[in-house]
Amino acid sequence: MEFATNGMEKAMQIQINTGSGIHGGEGLIDKAEAEITAVFERFSEHLTRVEAHLTDQNGNKGGPDDKQCVLEARPTGQQPVAVTHRAETIEEAIRGAAESMAHLLDSRFGKLHHAKGGASIRHMASE
Incomplete structure (x- = not known):
């Protein structure tokens, strides 16, 4: 899946890879995307x-926290970063990995958006 950013020609690609033990087909892929x-x-x-x-x-065999999601993000002009999250369901693993990656990217890029939706002080013009 690709989507344009703010009407620009650049696009962020999203690719979902599933192992042999993961079932769900297109529905799972659509949910993961x-x-x-939403997070990224x-x-x-x-x-x-x-x-x-x-x-x-x-x-x-089943078992607790046996579903795993490894997310790899490739920032423009930087080395890729990755996180791993295990959970009881694949949906929980995806959500957990996405949240972990969001925290990592927030640290890497600085807070892009204030928690309440406004611009952060770093992006305000100096007077």
Whole structure:
């Protein structure tokens, strides 16, 4: 999936990769893309690509926290960064990894948006 950022020609690509133990087809892919898009939209001008690798660590055996999502984000002109999150369901693993990556990107790029939706002090013009 690709989407343009603020009408510009640049686009952030989202790629979802699933392991053999992950079932869900297009519905799962669509949900994963929607979650990732929602979380990373505010970073889209700084990212060229986000990849999600979804795996089932225990296969048919099941077990606690056996679903894993590894997210890799590729900031423009910088080295890629990655986070891993394990959870009981693949949806929870995706959400957890997306939140972890958002925290990492907030630290890397600075707070792009104030928690209440306004611009941060770093982006205000000096008088």
